[in-house]
Amino acid sequence: MASEQPAGPSGRRGYHHGDLRNALIQAAVERARAGGPQAIVLREVARATGVSSTAAYRHFANHHELVEAVKEHGLSLMAAAMRAEIAAGEPCPDPGDEALRRLRASGIGYVRFAFAEPGLFRTAFCIGADAAEGEPMLIGRRQAAAAIGEEERLPGVPGDSEESYAMMSRSLDDLVACGRLPAERRKYSDVVMWSAVHGLSVLLLDTDLARLPDEIKADIVHRGLDVALRGL
Incomplete structure (x- = not known):
């Protein structure tokens, strides 16, 4: 199974394709817990998950889809x-x-x-x-x-x-x-x-x-x- 690449130079390995969607949702859930719906920002969720925004967009076409999942x-x-x-x-x-x-x-x-x-x-x-x-x-x-x-x-x-x-x-x-x-x-x-x-x-x-x-x-x-x- 192919894996996502990390978003930055942190050296963290990205998530496998089969896991990334749930990882993004969980990261978005934690942001919502802390700050409500306005805290859900796709690029910030991608960064928290350790992947690029491009990788996140493979699983959610837009911000609306991510919010709906949360x-x-x-x-x-x-x-x-x-x-x-x-x-x-x-x-x-x-x-x-x-x-x-x-x-x-x-x-x-x-x-x-x-x-x-x-x-x-x-x-x-x-x-x-x-x-x-x-x-x-x-x-x-x-x-x-x-x-x-x-x-x-x-x-x-x-x-x-x-x-x-x-x-x-x-x-x-x-x-x-x-x-x-x-x-x-x-x-x-x-x-x-x-x-x-x-x-x-x-x-x-x-x-x-x-x-x-x-x-x-x-x-x-x-x-x-x-x-x-x-x-x-």
Whole structure:
């Protein structure tokens, strides 16, 4: 397998072609962790990985593609945090109570991920444009498509949503199945729950509310989820 050449005179060997893409993504993820989406600069990521910009462009056609890869990585970590929060609780014997428990736990996991990884959270939902193509990076494009049933009308959107969104959606479906949520009220409930947890995350990260003590932030999150769940 052919290997990439190092970017400079450091003497470091470059990555093999089969490994370089993941190495570039990991380097970009670390930059996003430290500084959010604006910290992802392709030439700097290439330098950190020990290869030339030319080598990096063999794996990512432009900055947009690299950011999209980091966004996917961030969303997968968010889903893992939500799964961990669900698994940490005690399952309820009643199916309706269990669906509500999982819905609440997934919401708490969502917000906790935002607090733990603010740079990746901001990157996962960033809005920007690729300088070369002018293609917008739409916030939550797949989630929105799943919620309004327009997967076929939105180019580039797969038939299933990200796992972080699907977990809440499945819990809502279970609430309908066991009779705890009227079927006529199921429509758009995904968006309502998503807006609750995402809105709490953004307000507590990026406004003056970020200065609040952690225990008050936690109380606000629990209160917000109480309101959203009772509103269902």
